[in-house]
Amino acid sequence: MDEVLWEAIVHCKPTFDGQYFYGVITTHIFCRPSCRSRTPLPENTRIFRGVNEAKAAGFRPCKRCRPDEYGLGPDEELVQSAKDIMEQRYQDPLTLDKIAGELAISPYHLHRVFKRLTGTTPADYLFNKRLRAAKQALRTELYRTVTDIAIGVGFRSPSHFSTMFQRKTGYSPSDYRKLNLGSPIAEEVER
Template structure:
């Protein structure tokens, strides 16, 4: 049986669930990690297992893409999962520690690998993602600057304004005046 939470994890490719359970697809006879980027199956065709061994015993083959039997993901794929996680959670508090926990790595390894693959640190990527979203909200909504900061995970208005200025060289108000 599958819970609604599990189904949401499959649909959202949520890496926070990886390693805790697996899902198999009756039509393809393949099983995957929750974060697998393959197209989600119809819910009616999906079945969950607590362990990879159980899925294999039930006659399912491991997915070549997400390698649910434990072969380590290449760095690029792992960092793609991390970036994806950031893209979906930038509005909440995202410490390196939290990120590492959610993506099944250590903070040190995550920081180093992210920088190697993307050329910037996870913290910088989070900041850029937040400010990019703030730009969208500034030019497309009437929300106050403070409200927009809060919506992109920067609840402290002066911190938000300072960071915006650091990245774009202009204040949120000036950016809005020029882009609406």
């Protein structure tokens, strides 16, 4: 088996999702390479190029990764994975390099594909996610200082945060807080 593909299966990377599927001979179940199910032994693994090929060989789709409901192409899957990382871990010191590294692709490639599919860059997406989180915290977490919130949502420099906040919203963080005290943003759950 191709070493890079096996690497993706072992580390649950979405790099080959949509291009390859792997079946486990002992269970007759097939998965996307990124599936988080237990990694089978290489000798018990069979690679397929498509859902129909796997089914024709008598394998059933995994209930966890749903390879048969594969609606996304590899690029869309990549963008979704990048979004998931940013949505779940925006508080971490994430960078384009770091996200791309986790997805096992080049930062340039991630930037290009993300921009093409979403119209925005990963950096802007991350910034907006942090900004939304900061707004929500300013409105509802009154015991926290502006600096604490800035750092807490992933901005490395509180002064940079204040500058960017003012530029985007027209208010300083503390004025924004005074104006919206205690009223959470309803659409915060949207992505």
